[in-house]
Amino acid sequence: xxxxxxxxxxxxxxxxxxxxxxxxxxxxxxxxxxxxxxxxxxxxxxxxxxxxxxxxxxxxxxxxxxxxxxxxxxxxxxxxxxxxxxxxxxxxxxxxxxxxxxxxxxxxxxxxxxxxxxxxxxxxxxxxxxxxxxxxxxxxxxxxxxxxxxxxxxxxxxxxxxxxxxxxxxxxxxxxxxxxxxxxxxxxxxxxxxxxxxxxxxxxxxxxxxxxxxxxxxxxxxxxxxxxxxxxxxxxxxxxxxxxxxxxxxxxxxxxxxxxx
Numbered sequence: 001x002x003x004x005x006x007x008x009x010x011x012x013x014x015x016x017x018x019x020x021x022x023x024x025x026x027x028x029x030x031x032x033x034x035x036x037x038x039x040x041x042x043x044x045x046x047x048x049x050x051x052x053x054x055x056x057x058x059x060x061x062x063x064x065x066x067x068x069x070x071x072x073x074x075x076x077x078x079x080x081x082x083x084x085x086x087x088x089x090x091x092x093x094x095x096x097x098x099x100x101x102x103x104x105x106x107x108x109x110x111x112x113x114x115x116x117x118x119x120x121x122x123x124x125x126x127x128x129x130x131x132x133x134x135x136x137x138x139x140x141x142x143x144x145x146x147x148x149x150x151x152x153x154x155x156x157x158x159x160x161x162x163x164x165x166x167x168x169x170x171x172x173x174x175x176x177x178x179x180x181x182x183x184x185x186x187x188x189x190x191x192x193x194x195x196x197x198x199x200x201x202x203x204x205x206x207x208x209x210x211x212x213x214x215x216x217x218x219x220x221x222x223x224x225x226x227x228x229x230x231x232x233x234x235x236x237x238x239x240x241x242x243x244x245x246x247x248x249x250x251x252x253x254x255x256x257x258x259x260x261x
Contacts, residue, residue, distance in 0.1 A: 102166055115249065123166065142164070143155070186241065
């Protein structure tokens with residue numbers, strides 16, 4: 001039995017093979033579990049902070065003459081603790097985007113899986129790269145609307161999705177504290193290719209595909225382009241990373257651990 005979890009069931013795509021629930025508590029017990037999350041953690045609320053000399057400031061949203069704008073305030077001590085506990089030092093004037101919910105949510109998943117695998121697909125980096133001063137001086141927060149990206153988070157409020165890259169070390173270390181073993185952490189392209197994605201019918205020569213109409217042919221071409229983007233090194237195949245952790249599943253290597261590159 002497959003379960004899909006979404007707090008808003010109105011967004012769920014009907015599927016006769018999937019039972020949709022709104023919480024982990026609704027899923028019955030099982031001897032082993034496989035949890036797959038796709039862009040779950042980068043959808044969590046996050047704070048924008050900026051280092052000003054020796055002080056960490058948090059950016060709040062205010063309004064001036066009907067226009068949204070930023071204002072700075074002394075950051076909550078929890079954000080100072082977040083960076084101090086991880087040994088992260090931001091440069092003066094450096095922005096960062098961080099969620100205090102990354103670890104707690106992953107911890108909930110770990111507690112739910114007494115034996116099995118947790119596979120996480122998401123936009124993110126290890127903290128040594130995520131908070132690197134020169135590369136990430138202005139953080140990673142971005143706004144998405146109609147497949148377009150913008151760094152202006154305050155335009156069109158309510159009409160665009162706001163997101164920020166996650167700190168994958170928060171997830172990895174949380175799992176390891178719960179006695180999970182990290183089996184894979186790398187870009188999505190490597191993971192899917194190791195699983196045999198190149199053999200999928202959508203990636204086979206187009207001449208071998210049978211279509212009944214021009215509309216079917218156009219739909220097939222669109223599907224092929226979408227499939228290619230998952231594994232190409234210049235698209236989301238490289239931008240999305242995959243973390244696989246397991247507990248209680250033995251010590252043998254998995255196929256996705258094959259050295260492809």
